[in-house]
Amino acid sequence: MNQSQPQQGVGSSRGVRLEDINLSFGKTHVLKGINLEIESGEFFAFLGPSGCGKTTLLRLIAGFEAAQSGKVIIGEQEVSHLPPWRRELGMVFQSYALWPHMTVRKNVAFGLEERRLPRREINRRVDQALDLVGLLALSERRPNQLSGGQQQRVALARTIVIEPKVLLLDEPLSNLDAKLRVQMRLELRQLQRKLSLTTIFVTHDQEEANTTSDRIAVINDGIVQQIGSPIELYDNPANLFVAKFLGVANVIDGALVEADGQVYFHSSDASVKVPINGQSAGSASIVFRPQNLTIRRQAAKPPNGATRLEGTVDHKEFLGSIIRYRVKVGRHFVLVDKAHQRGAEALPEGAPVAIYLNPEQVIKLVE
Numbered sequence: 001m002n003q004s005q006p007q008q009g010v011g012s013s014r015g016v017r018l019e020d021i022n023l024s025f026g027k028t029h030v031l032k033g034i035n036l037e038i039e040s041g042e043f044f045a046f047l048g049p050s051g052c053g054k055t056t057l058l059r060l061i062a063g064f065e066a067a068q069s070g071k072v073i074i075g076e077q078e079v080s081h082l083p084p085w086r087r088e089l090g091m092v093f094q095s096y097a098l099w100p101h102m103t104v105r106k107n108v109a110f111g112l113e114e115r116r117l118p119r120r121e122i123n124r125r126v127d128q129a130l131d132l133v134g135l136l137a138l139s140e141r142r143p144n145q146l147s148g149g150q151q152q153r154v155a156l157a158r159t160i161v162i163e164p165k166v167l168l169l170d171e172p173l174s175n176l177d178a179k180l181r182v183q184m185r186l187e188l189r190q191l192q193r194k195l196s197l198t199t200i201f202v203t204h205d206q207e208e209a210n211t212t213s214d215r216i217a218v219i220n221d222g223i224v225q226q227i228g229s230p231i232e233l234y235d236n237p238a239n240l241f242v243a244k245f246l247g248v249a250n251v252i253d254g255a256l257v258e259a260d261g262q263v264y265f266h267s268s269d270a271s272v273k274v275p276i277n278g279q280s281a282g283s284a285s286i287v288f289r290p291q292n293l294t295i296r297r298q299a300a301k302p303p304n305g306a307t308r309l310e311g312t313v314d315h316k317e318f319l320g321s322i323i324r325y326r327v328k329v330g331r332h333f334v335l336v337d338k339a340h341q342r343g344a345e346a347l348p349e350g351a352p353v354a355i356y357l358n359p360e361q362v363i364k365l366v367e
């Protein structure tokens with residue numbers, strides 16, 4: 001890809017603000033009081049399970065849906081009542097919707113020809129866009145002569161060539177096989193960086209959101225659960241839904257109890273005592289990640305300051321870099337990841353083990 005040419009779109013990217021959005025289809029309330037602000041140049045993901053309202057929210061921003069209440073603001077301008085073509089956005093759909101009978105070049109030029117730009121200008125911009133996505137050499141092919149990843153790049157080139165102020169992507173990688181998805185998400189990120197183009201990326205795949213995005217809005221059932229950087233969300237989830245959606249989470253339910261003038265988390269089942277500051281007594285859960293636990297045979301000496309749980313190995317999976325143990329602790333199952341070292345033996349199923357958790361690695365949730 002050519003680095004020396006002036007980049008299109010640079011500096012003209014805009015932010016997006018959503019204020020108090022409520023949208024229903026008939027009696028179904030799909031988007032419920034959505035407020036969020038996406039900064040100019042940011043790569044922002046809408047992450048959530050299928051049916052939570054991601055596509056509807058993206059289509060609302062694009063102008064293909066209308067909300068019953070609330071505002072869509074792009075840059076400084078409220079666009080809630082503008083049609084899609086007046087919003088200066090580019091959208092890439094899940095199905096790329098390329099013209100099968102047109103060459104790559106024609107597909108990319110189409111939007112500019114519709115706008116009746118001068119031929120020289122069209123050629124210049126098409127070349128630039130194809131160069132950006134690394135397809136200049138394939139510009140005379142038709143879509144059916146391209147791989148899935150190349151078709152994806154054509155769809156991207158066709159969108160960025162019109163120099164949108166915001167790029168909207170609805171699960172753009174879902175038609176690709178696993179390996180290609182990993183490659184394309186990196187390319188997408190690099191392209192976005194190069195253009196400094198505000199990008200909203202819809203996905204149900206937490207890994208895709210984590211690897212591409214500056215910030216993520218986790219959505220469930222039409223409600224924004226939490227907004228933050230991938231690491232912020234993983235380390236400090238606001239609720240159980242976010243904790244579980246962002247990765248593997250061990251959850252133990254219990255209660256906050258007062259003892260010695262301090263508030264502790266207590267579960268009779270698992271006997272976890274973790275000091276909790278600034279909370280009053282009541283029911284609560286703790287969450288901890290598999291990689292933050294240490295697993296040893298029960299007889300082994302505990303590490304300093306750690307909380308100990310006892311159980312038996314119920315199941316183990318060798319995953320190459322780690323062994324993931326499922327340990328039965330009282331009525332709970334706890335997953336523990338242990339980094340695998342060459343030649344190390346796994347603990348056998350049925351073995352009595354102790355699990356240690358460092359209280360600092362425990363996420364406390366009061367629901």
Ligand SMILES: Nc1ncnc2c1ncn2[C@@H]1O[C@H](COP(=O)(O)OP(=O)(O)O)[C@@H](O)[C@H]1O
Pocket residue numbers: 025028030048049050051052053054055056057
């Ligand atoms: N045009 C429509 N008419 C009625 N219901 C719709 C329409 N589009 C989407 N829905 C419903 O709105 C909800 C959210 O859908 P969608 O935004 O497509 O979710 P996601 O993209 O997160 O999978 C779903 O329950 C879906 O069935």
Ligand SMILES: [Mg+2]
Pocket residue numbers: 054055056
């Ligand atoms: Mg969708």
